[in-house]
Each structure stands twice: as C-alpha cells, then as structure tokens.
Amino acid sequence: MVMSTKNVYVVSGTAFTNIPSTSGQDEFIASEMIPTTSWSSKYIVPPAFPKSAFMLRIQSRDEILRVNVENRTHTYSYKPSLSKLYFGNEPVTVIANDSFSVTQYGVGYDFDNINGDPLMAVVPGVDQYLNDYKFSVPVGYYDVKSYVAIIIPRLHQTGLTLDGVSMNAYHNGPRKTFNVPYPFDSYVINVFEIKAGYHHFAHSLQWIKFGVFVYGLGRHIYLGILYGLGYGFYPGYDLTGTQRKL
Template sequence: MANVRVIAPLLKLDNIYQVSNSTLITLSGDLSQNEDGKQLKGIEVTSDVNISITYITVGSADWFEGMLVLPTKALGMHYYAASYRPISSFSSEVLVAAIENDTDVVINITLNLHGHGSTSFRLQKYETYQFKSKFDVTESYISSNKPIAVISGAALVNIPPNTGDTQSLIEHLTPIKYWTTQFIVPPTYPRTHFVLRIFASKDGTLMRYHSKAGNHARHMRKGRLIALTGGSDPMTITANKPIMVVQYGHDGDNIAGDPFMMNVQGVSQFVDSYKFEVPSFYDSGSNSIAITTKKADVGGIELNGLPIGQWEIKTLPVVSPFADYVTIFVNVTANNSYDLSHSGGAKFGAFLYGRPGIAAAYGYPLRLMLHDAEKNCTLPSTTTITTIPTTTPTTTTIVTTAVSTASTTTLSSSSTTKPDFHWCFKCENTSNLKACKNVQKCNSTNEICFINRQSSPTGNLYSSGCIDADVSHTCNTISLTGEYDFILTFSVKLHNLRKDYGFVSVIYPAIVYCTLTISLI
C-alpha cells in the first residue's frame, strides 16, 4: 500500500490517495498551461513507497498523448528540446517546471533548426514557464542553476509533414547527463514506418545506424540533430559519445492511429521488471508492448506470471551489432494492470504504445535505468598525486550559446607503486581546485582519487575525493522507480515509481482534463 500525496497550489489541492496496485487520478484542465510565460501550474506527487507515474492528456482524439514522468532525482540542469513543426496556426512548445525556489533558467531558442536568440527567467517551486512558437522549437537548449523538469512537444502536427492525420505531441525530456550510446529501436508494429530524431551531446560524435537496408555512419555536432526514417524492422544505433534518440509515430501508411513522440530506451537503461497499466479512454483500437531482449533470455520473460511464449506474440530479429537480440510484440488490453519481468533477473527493454481509436495514439518507455554520464568517472589504476590535463575545457555562456555538459577529468599519476592507502584532496563544487585545502584519507586500498568537473551557468565546478575503483563506472545510477518526488501539471496516470518524482506541466490547448496513473513497483 502506498500513501501518495498530490499537491497543486493553483487549485489549493492537497490530497492523499491510498494506492494498493494502481490508481487513476483525474486532474482539472485548469492546470493545463496554454499561456506563454510564467504560471503557477506545477503538481507535486510524493509517496512513502516506490511508485511509477504515467501521464495521459485527455480530450478529443487529436489531443490524446502520454509520457513517463521522471522523478526529481532524475532531473537535470541541461536539456535539448525535441518537438516537430506544427501545422497551421498551432504551436511547438517547451515547458519548464521548477522544483526549488530561486531557479534561474535560460532557453537558447532554436526555431526550424536556426538560432533565434534567448530568453531567461526565474522560477519558484511549483511555477512553470512555457515558450511557444508557430515554428519547430527542436534543438532549443535549456539550462538552469538548479534541477528542473522540461517537457516539450507540439499542439498539432503531421508526421511526415502534410501527410496523414494530426496529433499533439508530448514528452518528458531526459537530461543530457543521462544520455547514452547504444540503442535498439523497435518498429511500431503493425505500422510500416517510424521517424527518429537523434541529438548529439558533444562535438565530434560519430553515430552509426544499422537496419536491413544497410549500415551507415554520420558525423554530428553538439546540439544538432539527424533525422532518420525506419521501416517495419528494428534499427540499431551506436555512437562514440552520448546521444538522445526520440521516436515518432509515422502516419503515412493508411492505418488507424496518429503520430506520437517518445524517448527511446538505451540498452544500458534496460531493467528486469516493469509494472504498468494500459490506459482506457476509447472503446476501439489496439495497445501493444514492444519487448527487446537477448535471444537467450526470451524463455525467462513472463507477463502476468505466464511465460511470454504462452501469449500471442510476433518476434522480429535485430540486426548487427545486436544480432543476439530480438524484439517481441504483444497486444495488451486497455484498463488492465500488467507485471512484466524476467524470472532470472535478465535486463530487457519495453515500451507501451497504442492506437486507441482511429484518430489517436500514444507511446512511452515503461521504465528507465539512468546512468550519469557526467559522473562516469575515468580513473587510473593507481594514483598518489593528481594533476589536471592541459587541454582547454569547454566554457559556458548563458546568453546565446549552449551550456556545456559536465565531464570527468582524467587523473594522471606520479607513481606506479601502489601505496597501502591513498590521500586525496576532498572538495565539493568548488570553482577553483587550487583553493582546495582539505585532505582525505581513503578508507581502503581499493579506493583511489578522482576529480569530476561539472559545468553550470556560473562556470565549472569541481569535486574531488576518494572513490571505490570497483564501482567508479556507475558513480550515479538512477532507476525510475523507488524513492522519488514528481512535479507535473495536468491530468496524469499514477503507477508505482518512487516517492521523489518530479514536476510536470501540460502544454496543450483544448484538453478537457488529464490523468495520472500511479502504480506500485
């Protein structure tokens, strides 16, 4: 049993819900932010046990979309917006929600992939800010001095342009520090095409993509995207530096259902279990889960206690370099709860998508395991005295250029003899390493020294000290389940996630209400 508290200051809402499995909470459409600029439309959700939250906008079919809500512990200070070009007089949007007081935010605006100045503002907790444009806001860069929730999308789009039916888009963006380098992208069966937008976090990114049509490589610059169109088979994507992959539903095949937008799970973001509820707002249509797993692990996957092979499934092979994987599609029934897991604890990917009715669609990953690439410490095998490399660090400007992501400084060693233990300089978030005067004795011979550099709107911040060499490769890992706090706005569906989830805000007009689905993990 979870005790879940939902707070929405705009409506003077402060309610507690008891959730035994999953609960649908309906929120007023008054919390939908249709306006430009600042509003008090944040919603905070907290729980005393692990929960997950999915959010569904509810109105006419063209305004139906959903997303997985990220907890506050999974938020960041650096984002790139993903959206699409809106039709007619409708808008493309970026929505920011603050989880702390005195949060300073800068949006470096990109419209139709061209820079267009910047805007800056300060938010207090529960406040939200929306930037809207009749042009595509994709590639806009959002930075802040404190963690924020960022949602982007569009009020109404065709994908591809001028083809098929229209649909709103919405997605809770992943902070740059949690981007990763390997992806297996399932198709949206039975649709025959899908669209990808791939974003680079750093200059010098080499992205490779593979499909039945062949193997290709593209060089990418920081903050820029490459758009691809996939078919009816899985596509694999790898990169030498972290990237974000966003998948769009393609509506050019005369099949019922509209476009949608969702984050693609990286292979490193797979987990071994998922609990979810399938939304039910229409009497027709279909809902499916796409499961990506190693061939050797298929036998251990269970859905509601039954081996996956006992369900009616469709299986597609995955191409190199993940030829040992397959993608499995299973239809699931609306208004039902599901437990998807592997009996042996093997990790696999899963996302839920649906075509509920002839003119609606949604899609989102069911859960994510996030690894902080900015704290993915690069450490030598031995170190006694550390020095900073002479390479010039990337600088940060908060007016017109994107803020650089954090990176880890590689340490050099003046000794090749391993001591009984190490002494390391111990400082946190200092702007000048030379000012670090504290010395820390490491607790064991397996601990070594590290330095981490993180960029912020005010300049580089450095942290140093001791760290266990055996766990240094996952200095900060976040599962989107467990102790989380969420902040959001509008109608959302609550599932079992964590008690410290994040702020979310709805950004579409003409929505009657929204729902939160809360489920126990």
C-alpha cells in the same frame, strides 16, 4: 537547456503534429526528456508494428559526432542535418562512440493508410534496461489497439514473466517476432497486443535486463470525419547519471 537546484520533470512536445508534414491535422505528442548526464551510446529501436515506418531525432552535445544507424540491409552514418529519413517496419540499432539521445516518432494515417496517428517516445539505451517493470496501459478510444514490444536477449526469453505468467504461456493474440540487426543480433523483439490496465513484467534472473515499448494505434470515423490516435512510451529507464561509451 533546463537547469534546476531541485529535481524537475521536463516534457517536450507539440500540440499540432503532422508526420509527414504534408498530411492533414493530427494530434498532440509529448515525452519526458532524459537528462544529458544519463544519455547512452547504444540503442535498439523497435518498429511501431503494424505501422510501416517511423522516424528518429538524434541529439548530441558534440556537433561532429558520427552516429551509425543500421537495419537488416543498410548502415547510415549521420552528422548534424535537417534531413528526413523514414525507417520501415524493422528494428534499427543506433550507436556512436559517445553518448547521445534518441527520440522515436511514429507516422500518421496519411503516410500509409494504416490505423494510427503520430507518437513520440524517448528511447532508453541498451544499458538503461531494467529487470522489472510496473506500468499502466491507458483505456483507449477511437477503436485503439494497444501493443507491447519486448526487447530481450534471445537466449533468455524463457525466464520472462508477464503479469505472473511465463512468456511461453502468455497469450493475448498473435505475436510478431523481429530479429535485431548488428551489433545487437543476440537480441529479439516480441510484439503483441496488450489490454488496458496495470501490468507487471519481470525476469527471474535479476542480472537479465530487457526493454519495453508500449504504444497504441487507433482510427475512427464519426459523421464522415476521420479521427486517429497514436501514443507510445517506454515505461522505465535505469538513469544512473553516468555517461557511457562502447
């Protein structure tokens, strides 16, 4: 527990990460923690496509809180444990009747032989989405490819502008679309590559809120040694300081 009389920035992470734990050396991962007063009770977690899996860490103040995680084919109910479960390359929804925190972890190259190393990102709740995002995508190395996943109500995709261009006209390579499972099946996730540099995503209707997940995956062989790269972050949160319930 970190408490302060002034606003502070708290980062959690590790300098030596293996996902899965039996794999070889991977890299540093970290993310800023959301204050417990700003936790949510409902989340949509996009996959780190094209990676084949991801993991979640769920934190709660209530040790008996039951959390339901759902994808297209299964519903999982969780109580505190150290059990490990890998979700595939489809979105999941995570809900409970009280507030909690969700952190997303991407898997390394040794898990599926797909480019990319582990990543760590604290997930915003659905009620923490914004209408306007300004963020930067880092310049990559190790042949990294950067992606963006946009989580948005299906009926309001046309009002979204990406760097001043309508989403329908924005083109930066192939786009992968995912349907979000119940109870947020009115949402859709669009994933596509994004270039390094400054970006501005917004919706023409100020009351429409959407989520943005930015991540990068890379792999490079130098002198016979495999080097991987993975990073991920959500570029904005509406932290009102109010605990929310369904």
